[in-house]
Amino acid sequence: MGDVRTALAEAARALGEVSDTPRLDAELLMAQALGATRDTVLLRYLDDAEPAGFAALVERRRGGEPLAYITGTRDFWTITLRVGPGVLIPRADSETLIEAAVAHFAGSAGPRRILDLGTGPGTLLLAALAEWRQATGLGIDASAAALAYARANAAALVLPAEFRLGDWAEGVDERFDLILANPPYVAEDDPDLASDVRAFEPAEALFAADEGLEAYRAIVPELPRLLAPGGVAALEIGWRQGEAVAALVAATGRSARVVNDLGGRPRAVFVT
Incomplete structure (x- = not known):
């Protein structure tokens, strides 16, 4: 067993087979093995002995297990969330929804009441509450495991969120200034889905019938009764689904526009 510097180089070579960011x-x-931050590892520990548990962590990653499940955390927007098996891992592309909402509310006091449908570990709701500190929020999910993570994340971040087990907006009888949703939208036969995502992340948070549109057919018709006057909604979509979801919105009498992510692909439908 050598030093940290050598172990990192060897691990990066090995992880090149399964990761687009093997050195990271x-x-x-x-950092996980040493109980330190990544910056601290690079500044202070490179010449120390390789920790005993590092090789096992590398093997888990080589087996395809998502990095976030191994480390137990994922950064999203301005917050860090605890995650683990049974919850959808937050992705940077989903920040498109928060960015669109921030742009919409710029120059105003912002939303005061926020709803997150399919909240998972609280990703979108807690990011929004961290952005608008005067707001309170409600997150709904059909997974008790996901809600356990969401409640723990809200407590750790000291953010005013309530979470409920539920079927989308069924039983919700109030109005909201901002509605967020990242529902399952992947078709079962989607060839673009990474094999590690398919193998490790919860199917119920990924896949939807009707070529991925099933959840939108449940959520979109509810928006007119859920949105407060002047309220808006941001719905994450698969990159091929913009026109179909926008058409569902138009059928309710609301306006919709498709918002691209940083990669230039359609990522959200913004409803006004």
């Missing part, structure tokens, strides 16, 4: 993965796994 290796550094984050080393």
